[in-house]
Amino acid sequence: METVNRYLTSWESFWSSSTETPGEIFWDADPAHAAQQDLVLFQSYADPQLPIIDLGCGNGTQTRFLGDHFAKVIGTEISPAAVEISRTKNAAPNISYRILDVLCPADAQALHDEIGDANLYMRTVLHQLSPADHATAIQSIERLLGVKGVLYLIELSSAAEPYFAQLITQYGLPPGLARVFQHEITPGMLNENDLEVLFPPDRFTVLRTGKSRIHTVHTLPTGEVAKVPAFYAILRRRQR
Numbered sequence: 001m002e003t004v005n006r007y008l009t010s011w012e013s014f015w016s017s018s019t020e021t022p023g024e025i026f027w028d029a030d031p032a033h034a035a036q037q038d039l040v041l042f043q044s045y046a047d048p049q050l051p052i053i054d055l056g057c058g059n060g061t062q063t064r065f066l067g068d069h070f071a072k073v074i075g076t077e078i079s080p081a082a083v084e085i086s087r088t089k090n091a092a093p094n095i096s097y098r099i100l101d102v103l104c105p106a107d108a109q110a111l112h113d114e115i116g117d118a119n120l121y122m123r124t125v126l127h128q129l130s131p132a133d134h135a136t137a138i139q140s141i142e143r144l145l146g147v148k149g150v151l152y153l154i155e156l157s158s159a160a161e162p163y164f165a166q167l168i169t170q171y172g173l174p175p176g177l178a179r180v181f182q183h184e185i186t187p188g189m190l191n192e193n194d195l196e197v198l199f200p201p202d203r204f205t206v207l208r209t210g211k212s213r214i215h216t217v218h219t220l221p222t223g224e225v226a227k228v229p230a231f232y233a234i235l236r237r238r239q240r
Protein backbone atom coordinates (compact mmCIF):
# COMPACT_ATOMS: atom_id res chain seq x y z
CA MET A 1 0.00 0.00 0.00
CA GLU A 2 1.34 3.42 -0.95
CA THR A 3 1.78 5.73 2.04
CA VAL A 4 0.43 9.27 1.86
CA ASN A 5 3.08 11.99 2.02
CA ARG A 6 1.23 14.56 4.12
CA TYR A 7 3.75 17.29 3.31
CA LEU A 8 3.23 16.73 -0.40
CA THR A 9 -0.56 16.63 -0.06
CA SER A 10 -0.91 19.77 2.03
CA TRP A 11 1.76 21.86 0.30
CA GLU A 12 0.59 20.90 -3.18
CA SER A 13 -2.91 21.94 -2.17
CA PHE A 14 -1.49 25.22 -0.80
CA TRP A 15 0.57 26.10 -3.87
CA SER A 16 -1.85 24.86 -6.52
CA SER A 17 -4.60 27.08 -5.11
CA SER A 18 -2.36 30.14 -4.91
CA THR A 19 -3.62 33.08 -6.92
CA GLU A 20 -0.25 34.85 -6.58
CA THR A 21 -2.11 37.95 -5.42
CA PRO A 22 0.37 40.24 -3.66
CA GLY A 23 0.23 39.66 0.08
CA GLU A 24 -1.30 36.18 -0.17
CA ILE A 25 1.83 34.24 0.85
CA PHE A 26 2.56 35.32 4.43
CA TRP A 27 6.39 34.93 4.30
CA ASP A 28 6.85 36.05 0.68
CA ALA A 29 8.82 39.16 1.56
CA ASP A 30 10.67 41.32 -0.90
CA PRO A 31 14.18 39.84 -1.05
CA ALA A 32 15.49 43.38 -0.56
CA HIS A 33 14.46 42.87 3.08
CA ALA A 34 14.64 39.10 3.33
CA ALA A 35 17.45 37.19 1.59
CA GLN A 36 19.53 40.36 1.54
CA GLN A 37 19.82 40.31 5.35
CA ASP A 38 21.00 36.68 5.07
CA LEU A 39 23.40 37.21 2.20
CA VAL A 40 25.68 39.61 4.05
CA LEU A 41 26.00 37.05 6.82
CA PHE A 42 26.80 33.95 4.82
CA GLN A 43 28.48 35.21 1.66
CA SER A 44 31.91 35.34 3.29
CA TYR A 45 31.66 31.69 4.37
CA ALA A 46 30.29 30.24 1.13
CA ASP A 47 32.55 29.22 -1.75
CA PRO A 48 31.01 31.10 -4.74
CA GLN A 49 32.35 28.43 -7.13
CA LEU A 50 29.87 25.93 -5.73
CA PRO A 51 26.23 25.84 -6.77
CA ILE A 52 23.71 27.00 -4.19
CA ILE A 53 20.49 25.10 -3.52
CA ASP A 54 17.44 26.91 -2.13
CA LEU A 55 15.94 23.95 -0.25
CA GLY A 56 12.16 24.24 -0.05
CA CYS A 57 12.19 27.30 -2.30
CA GLY A 58 8.42 27.87 -2.43
CA ASN A 59 7.51 30.21 -5.29
CA GLY A 60 11.16 31.10 -5.96
CA THR A 61 11.07 34.73 -4.76
CA GLN A 62 14.21 34.36 -2.65
CA THR A 63 15.75 31.93 -5.18
CA ARG A 64 15.75 34.59 -7.87
CA PHE A 65 17.54 36.97 -5.51
CA LEU A 66 20.21 34.29 -4.90
CA GLY A 67 20.58 34.05 -8.68
CA ASP A 68 21.88 37.64 -8.69
CA HIS A 69 24.73 36.64 -6.38
CA PHE A 70 25.70 33.04 -7.20
CA ALA A 71 26.73 31.58 -10.55
CA LYS A 72 24.49 28.52 -10.35
CA VAL A 73 21.30 28.25 -8.31
CA ILE A 74 18.90 25.33 -7.94
CA GLY A 75 15.53 25.79 -6.25
CA THR A 76 14.11 22.54 -4.89
CA GLU A 77 10.61 21.80 -3.65
CA ILE A 78 8.33 18.98 -2.63
CA SER A 79 5.41 20.63 -4.45
CA PRO A 80 5.21 20.38 -8.26
CA ALA A 81 2.86 23.39 -8.26
CA ALA A 82 5.50 25.47 -6.44
CA VAL A 83 8.12 24.41 -8.99
CA GLU A 84 5.77 25.45 -11.79
CA ILE A 85 5.14 28.87 -10.22
CA SER A 86 8.88 29.36 -9.66
CA ARG A 87 9.71 28.46 -13.25
CA THR A 88 7.09 30.88 -14.53
CA LYS A 89 7.64 33.81 -12.17
CA ASN A 90 11.24 33.55 -11.11
CA ALA A 91 13.21 32.24 -14.04
CA ALA A 92 16.77 33.27 -14.88
CA PRO A 93 19.43 31.68 -17.09
CA ASN A 94 21.50 30.55 -14.09
CA ILE A 95 18.53 29.18 -12.06
CA SER A 96 16.81 25.83 -12.41
CA TYR A 97 14.00 24.34 -10.34
CA ARG A 98 13.26 20.72 -9.55
CA ILE A 99 11.35 18.42 -7.25
CA LEU A 100 13.18 17.21 -4.16
CA ASP A 101 11.60 15.96 -0.97
CA VAL A 102 14.06 16.87 1.76
CA LEU A 103 12.90 13.74 3.55
CA CYS A 104 14.39 11.51 0.82
CA PRO A 105 18.13 11.33 1.56
CA ALA A 106 18.59 8.94 -1.39
CA ASP A 107 17.28 11.64 -3.76
CA ALA A 108 19.56 14.20 -2.08
CA GLN A 109 22.46 11.82 -2.67
CA ALA A 110 21.47 11.49 -6.35
CA LEU A 111 21.48 15.29 -6.69
CA HIS A 112 24.90 15.45 -5.02
CA ASP A 113 26.17 12.76 -7.41
CA GLU A 114 25.01 14.99 -10.26
CA ILE A 115 26.25 18.43 -9.13
CA GLY A 116 28.83 17.75 -6.41
CA ASP A 117 29.12 19.70 -3.16
CA ALA A 118 26.69 22.59 -2.82
CA ASN A 119 25.94 25.54 -0.57
CA LEU A 120 22.45 25.46 0.89
CA TYR A 121 19.98 28.22 1.70
CA MET A 122 17.03 27.09 3.79
CA ARG A 123 14.45 29.65 4.89
CA THR A 124 11.58 28.61 7.16
CA VAL A 125 11.38 24.99 6.01
CA LEU A 126 12.67 22.93 8.92
CA HIS A 127 10.06 24.17 11.40
CA GLN A 128 7.33 22.97 8.99
CA LEU A 129 8.50 19.41 9.49
CA SER A 130 7.46 17.30 12.42
CA PRO A 131 10.29 16.95 14.99
CA ALA A 132 10.31 13.21 14.21
CA ASP A 133 11.40 14.07 10.66
CA HIS A 134 14.21 16.50 11.48
CA ALA A 135 16.96 13.85 11.61
CA THR A 136 16.04 12.60 8.11
CA ALA A 137 16.03 16.14 6.69
CA ILE A 138 19.46 16.68 8.23
CA GLN A 139 20.76 13.51 6.57
CA SER A 140 19.70 15.01 3.23
CA ILE A 141 21.39 18.30 4.13
CA GLU A 142 24.58 16.44 5.00
CA ARG A 143 24.60 14.65 1.64
CA LEU A 144 23.98 17.83 -0.35
CA LEU A 145 26.69 19.80 1.46
CA GLY A 146 29.37 17.21 0.89
CA VAL A 147 32.77 18.35 2.13
CA LYS A 148 32.87 21.98 0.96
CA GLY A 149 29.29 23.23 1.13
CA VAL A 150 27.99 25.74 3.70
CA LEU A 151 24.41 25.84 4.99
CA TYR A 152 22.58 29.06 5.80
CA LEU A 153 19.52 28.29 7.89
CA ILE A 154 16.92 30.82 9.01
CA GLU A 155 14.05 29.64 11.17
CA LEU A 156 11.44 30.94 13.57
CA SER A 157 12.92 31.14 17.06
CA SER A 158 11.41 30.32 20.45
CA ALA A 159 10.24 33.96 20.63
CA ALA A 160 7.99 33.43 17.58
CA GLU A 161 5.23 31.65 19.51
CA PRO A 162 4.59 34.50 22.01
CA TYR A 163 4.95 36.98 19.14
CA PHE A 164 2.17 35.24 17.15
CA ALA A 165 0.02 34.86 20.27
CA GLN A 166 0.18 38.58 20.95
CA LEU A 167 -0.31 39.54 17.30
CA ILE A 168 -3.45 37.36 17.06
CA THR A 169 -4.87 38.63 20.37
CA GLN A 170 -4.28 42.23 19.35
CA TYR A 171 -5.26 42.17 15.68
CA GLY A 172 -6.77 38.76 14.85
CA LEU A 173 -5.38 35.97 12.68
CA PRO A 174 -3.57 37.36 9.62
CA PRO A 175 -5.28 36.09 6.40
CA GLY A 176 -1.96 34.70 5.13
CA LEU A 177 -1.68 32.48 8.21
CA ALA A 178 -5.35 31.47 8.04
CA ARG A 179 -4.62 30.22 4.51
CA VAL A 180 -1.78 28.05 5.83
CA PHE A 181 -4.09 26.40 8.38
CA GLN A 182 -6.84 25.89 5.76
CA HIS A 183 -4.45 23.57 3.93
CA GLU A 184 -3.85 21.52 7.05
CA ILE A 185 -0.29 22.69 7.34
CA THR A 186 0.68 22.52 10.97
CA PRO A 187 3.82 24.57 11.51
CA GLY A 188 5.89 23.57 14.52
CA MET A 189 8.54 25.52 16.35
CA LEU A 190 12.27 25.11 16.54
CA ASN A 191 14.28 26.20 19.49
CA GLU A 192 17.60 27.90 18.80
CA ASN A 193 18.99 26.17 21.89
CA ASP A 194 18.45 22.81 20.19
CA LEU A 195 20.82 23.60 17.33
CA GLU A 196 23.39 21.11 18.57
CA VAL A 197 20.73 18.43 18.97
CA LEU A 198 19.64 18.97 15.38
CA PHE A 199 23.18 19.31 14.05
CA PRO A 200 25.37 17.18 16.33
CA PRO A 201 28.90 18.58 16.88
CA ASP A 202 30.51 15.30 15.79
CA ARG A 203 28.99 15.85 12.31
CA PHE A 204 28.62 19.65 11.98
CA THR A 205 30.51 22.82 12.86
CA VAL A 206 28.49 25.94 13.64
CA LEU A 207 30.36 28.84 12.04
CA ARG A 208 28.06 31.59 13.22
CA THR A 209 24.61 31.97 14.73
CA GLY A 210 22.47 34.82 15.99
CA LYS A 211 19.07 36.47 16.23
CA SER A 212 17.16 37.49 13.12
CA ARG A 213 13.67 38.27 11.81
CA ILE A 214 11.49 36.67 9.15
CA HIS A 215 10.11 39.54 7.11
CA THR A 216 6.51 38.94 6.03
CA VAL A 217 4.05 40.65 3.71
CA HIS A 218 1.52 41.24 6.49
CA THR A 219 1.04 44.92 7.29
CA LEU A 220 -0.17 45.61 10.83
CA PRO A 221 -2.71 48.36 11.64
CA THR A 222 0.28 50.38 12.89
CA GLY A 223 1.56 50.45 9.30
CA GLU A 224 4.52 48.26 10.24
CA VAL A 225 5.17 44.96 8.49
CA ALA A 226 5.07 41.89 10.75
CA LYS A 227 8.59 40.60 11.34
CA VAL A 228 8.64 37.28 13.15
CA PRO A 229 11.45 36.56 15.65
CA ALA A 230 13.89 34.14 14.11
CA PHE A 231 17.42 32.83 14.39
CA TYR A 232 20.01 32.07 11.78
CA ALA A 233 22.82 29.55 11.76
CA ILE A 234 25.71 29.06 9.35
CA LEU A 235 27.04 25.52 9.41
CA ARG A 236 29.28 23.17 7.53
CA ARG A 237 30.06 19.50 7.88
CA ARG A 238 32.74 18.77 10.40
CA GLN A 239 36.09 18.40 8.66
CA ARG A 240 37.74 15.09 9.49
Ligand SMILES: C[S@@+](CC[C@H](N)C(=O)[O-])C[C@H]1O[C@@H](n2cnc3c(N)ncnc32)[C@H](O)[C@@H]1O
Residues within 6 Å of the ligand: 007, 011, 027, 028, 055, 056, 057, 058, 059, 060, 061, 062, 076, 077, 078, 079, 082, 100, 101, 102, 103, 122, 123, 124, 125, 128
Ligand atom coordinates in the same frame (compact mmCIF):
# COMPACT_ATOMS: atom_id res chain seq x y z
C1 LIG B 1 7.22 28.48 4.70
S1 LIG B 1 7.53 27.93 3.07
C2 LIG B 1 9.07 28.76 2.73
C3 LIG B 1 9.34 28.86 1.25
C4 LIG B 1 10.65 29.57 0.88
N1 LIG B 1 11.78 28.96 1.52
C5 LIG B 1 10.58 31.04 1.21
O1 LIG B 1 11.24 31.47 2.16
O2 LIG B 1 9.86 31.75 0.52
C6 LIG B 1 8.02 26.24 3.32
C7 LIG B 1 8.26 25.50 2.01
O3 LIG B 1 8.76 24.20 2.29
C8 LIG B 1 8.25 23.31 1.32
N2 LIG B 1 8.32 21.95 1.89
C9 LIG B 1 7.55 21.41 2.85
N3 LIG B 1 7.92 20.15 3.10
C10 LIG B 1 8.95 19.87 2.26
C11 LIG B 1 9.75 18.70 2.02
N4 LIG B 1 9.54 17.56 2.71
N5 LIG B 1 10.70 18.76 1.07
C12 LIG B 1 10.91 19.91 0.37
N6 LIG B 1 10.18 21.04 0.54
C13 LIG B 1 9.21 21.02 1.48
C14 LIG B 1 6.82 23.81 1.10
O4 LIG B 1 6.25 23.39 -0.13
C15 LIG B 1 7.00 25.31 1.18
O5 LIG B 1 7.17 25.88 -0.09
